[in-house]
Every structure is written in C-alpha cells, then in structure tokens.
Amino acid sequence: MSRRKKIYEGKAKILYEGPEPGTLVAHFKDDATAFNNKKHATLEGKGVLNNRISEFIMTHLNNIGVPTHFIRRLNMREQLVREVEIVPLEVVVRNVAAGSIAKRFGLEEGEPLPRSIVEFYYKNDALEDPMVSEEHITAFNWATTQDIDDMIALSLRVNDFMSGLFAGAGIRLIDFKLEFGRLYDQNDIPRLVLADEISPDSCRLWDMATNEKMDKDRFRRDLGNVTEAYAEVARRLGIMKESGQASDGPEAVK
Template identity: 65%
Template sequence: MARRKKVYEGKAKILYEGPEPGTLIQYFKDDEPTAAAASVNVAPISAASEGKGVLNNRLSEFFMTGLNGIGVPTHFIRRLNMREQLVRMAEIIPLEVVVRNFAAGGISHRLGIPEGMALPRPIVEYYFKDEKLGTPMVSEEHIIAFGWANQQDLDDMVALALRVNDFLSGVMLGVGVRLMDFRLEMGRIWEGDFMRLILADEITPDSMRLWDLRQPERADGSVPDPGPLGDVYAELARRIGVLPSNVTHPAKPSLIN
C-alpha cells in the first residue's frame, strides 16, 4: 500500500492528503488535547485514552452530518472507517470561536459570575490560534486590524456559530445534557469566483463543556444540581445512539476555559 503524505499532525488528529484534489483524510488519535493545542481547555490531560479517537470520529460524523442536513456548510464529506473521515480542504481562519450559553470556566473567573448561571444570551468570543502565545482572547478590532478576517467574515462567523449552537443545544437537551459552551474552527473554500465560509475541524467532547441533567435522586428524594457529564465520550455516544448501551469507556472531557 502506498504511503500517504502527512499534511499536519496535532495532539488529537492527523491530516493526510486525500484521494482527490481539494480533499483531506482526517485521522482521530486517542491522545487527549493539551492546553497548548487547545488553550481554551482548563488543563492538559497527558494520558492517552484507548478508543477515544474511534468515539470522536463517530460523534463528529453524527454532528457534522446533522448540520449538513439543515443547511449548515461543513468540511465533512463522509466517514471512511473507524478512525478516518474524508473532508474538504479549506483555508483555516486562525481563530477559535467560542460560544457560551452558561457561565463556567474562564468567564466565571474573569467576571465573577457563578458557574451554572444562564447567560442573558449566547456569547461569542474569539481566540487567536497561536500555541506559543497560549491562544489569547482577542476582540473584533484585533481581528480586522491584523487581517485575520474582515467584518463580513465576522458577521458570517457569528451567524454560523449561533446556528450550530441552536442545533447542538437542541440535540443535547434531548438526551439530558446541558451544552454549557463549546468552540469551533472555520475555514474558507472557493466555489468558482465566490468564497464560502464553512465549519471545519471537528465537533466532539474535546471542544465542549457538558453538564448532566439526568442526576439520580438523593436519599432524601431531592435531585442534585447538574454537574459535569462523567465518562463523557462513551456516555454521550450512548445517549445519541452511536454506541451500544453496554459499552463503557473511562475517558474524561476536556473543559473550555
């Protein structure tokens, strides 16, 4: 078998040249993302988790397929096998777009908002993708001034992020999970003479903070407040139906800062 050309390798994924021009093969590894690779994470988790890449491949396929089905453009074409999917090549915008629905992590620390409190509306934040700098939070003024995106790009990114938020929030709520916050990456593709913004990278628990709404009753009959979803990869896969209910998995989530 011919050796494939590696285009990029990160902590959680490898990108190879695709079989056709303008395509890539995205391979999901078992390694956990580090704080350097995804600086909106609270802390690095150093140990690899066996099978996490398989679950993330199936979960990202589920979410990307659902988004494609409602008209949200993504880079996802199809899943190839247990760990790989075929995606469209895009010019990645060097920003992480974070959508927050409830206070948790960094926004609670910065603004003194109690964790778990519903925000008045979904809040969209931008982080500049530079691992050496720790992916710092930036404003629209920074983005436009340094040419990472223009105002039309930003308007389209916000609109796209909020559509993704509506879809993901509904899916999660339907399986007893609260979508606290999540991050996205976006890219540009050219269709003839026109540039189009699409959702890229992945949608997996590596880039989400999820709280469990299905808490067991206490001995006194009361139900505790929601907390982080345990064993998040396998549990989420079971709830949305991409993993049999008798399979267990020990992996823990990485949380958005």
C-alpha cells in the same frame, strides 16, 4: 496503515492527503491534551468516539443547511473532509458560566448567562490563544467584517441546533468551540464553512439531572472516566449501542 502523505499533525488529529484533489483524510488520535499541551495522556478509544460523535453532528448540520467541511466517514477513526484554508480564530459560544468566563467575571460556575455570548480567540499555542476583539481581527486581516458577521450567525445557528439535540439526550450544552475555513470555488471565490470537529473535546456537556461533567473537563480536572463519559454521550445520541459498540447510525452517516 498504508503509506500516505501526512499534511499536518495536531494535538488530536492527523491530516493526510485525500484520495481526490481538494480532500483530506482526518485521522482521530487517542491523545488527550489540556492547558496548551502542558498536560498530555493517551486515552484508548477516545479518537473513535470523537470521530463518530463529530460525524453525527456534522452530518446533521449539513442536512439543515449549515455548510461544513465534512464529506463522509471512512472508518472508525477517519473521515473524509474538504481541504480548506483555516481562519486563525477559535469561536467560542457560551450559554452557561464555566471555565475562563467564570474566572474573568467572578461568576459562579453553572450560572446561566443573560444570553448566549460569542467570543473570539486567536489560534496561537505559543501565545496561549489570547482572546481578541473584532477590531483586532480586522486590523490584522485575519477575517473581514462580513466574515465575522457570518461566523457569529453560523455559530448561533449551530448553538440553537446543538442545544436542542443535546437537551433531547438529557445533556446541557454549556459552551463549545468552533473553527471555520475558507472553501474556494472554481472562480477562487471563498465561502466560510465549519471545519475541525465537534465532540466532547470541544464542548462542555453536563448531565441535565446531576450536572456531572461529560466532556474534556474530566481530563483537565483529573475527574477520571474520560472515555466512559464520551461513550455515554455517544450512547445517548444513539451512536453507540447499549453494549458500548458503535452502531452505524442513520443511513446518511454511513
């Protein structure tokens, strides 16, 4: 790897200075973490799979008019993205009871929710990403009321699209996490765009026939075969060939 300026290193990605002003190179690592980095492992090939799956989904979202920071894939582990000012919130969309919502409300895991629910969490590892209300968000100036409305609307639109996309591959979208960033135009007027990644690291995905988990819960719960599950998601989406090798996919994602 040539020497280049590192901008930021997170749990699953490294951001490098991009080739053009206002761009970054996102490098997907093989690191797997859970419980705010209390559990850690290296899973060979995970970064490649997440890069390709996120590329595939972000490309489709761009094509249907959902604004994202994604520009193009550079290689098997890296993609070129627009540099944005990250909103310090995680937006979680839940369709089915699983994880923390099942524990909080005494729901049986796998129980469909009355409707899709959008939750906000403050991005702060030291505080273990506490759940916050819209009142907290506006009081601490993390986002405006309009920002909140836009994030909810975009998140539900992403949910509608991805639910159909995964259902077509025999996969049930249980829940997922999104992050947003502010992209500034030449007049310094910001607009919200989808940022970070969408992959089995950030989604709960269950096989529709067996309810087998195909996401990061395999790592959280010591179920094993984590990268194999991610590869199966990629294969069903048409990103991976039957042999397990990554395909170039649609012309739009090259």
